[in-house]
Amino acid sequence: ALGLVLGIMSHTTSSRGKRDSSPSPGAILGASGCARATGREARPDTKIILSEPKNAALITSGQKQERKTVLGKFGAPAKGHPAWTPHPIQGWTPNFIPKITEDGMDMNLADEIILVDGNTAMQTSTDLARFARKRHRALQFWP
Helix, strand or coil: CCCCCCEEECEECCCCCCCCEEEECCCEECHHHHHHCCCHHHHHHHHCEEEEHHCCCCCCHHHCCCCEEEEEEEEEEECCCCCCCCCCCCCCCCCCCCCHHHHHHHHCCCCCCEEEEEHHHHHHHHHHHHHHHHHHHHHHCCC
């Protein structure tokens, strides 16, 4: 599942003119464990947005993931999800719904689910890589 979490947040300035170290309300974009792991405990005002491929829309398909017990613990996928089809981004949406994702969905943690086509996903990942590279260079203090 998507291991990338993008926090769209900015630091704010307090009424005393000092920089506040806590991020302002923002959004968490991701999938799988991202929504479950971030939750709303620390920042109840955070918006959680999940994404999944249009042609492998498992969560929005409405079909439950079959599960089985492995090594005495229930939750492993019993087989691949019937709504899964190949898509161009490796690591984004395997052929099953992870248990942690299902638990998060059962807790109604997601505010929104966005379906993304493969071309848009590939272009966005390229743009993010370019942005990260520029940002990394700007933060370097040595040649």
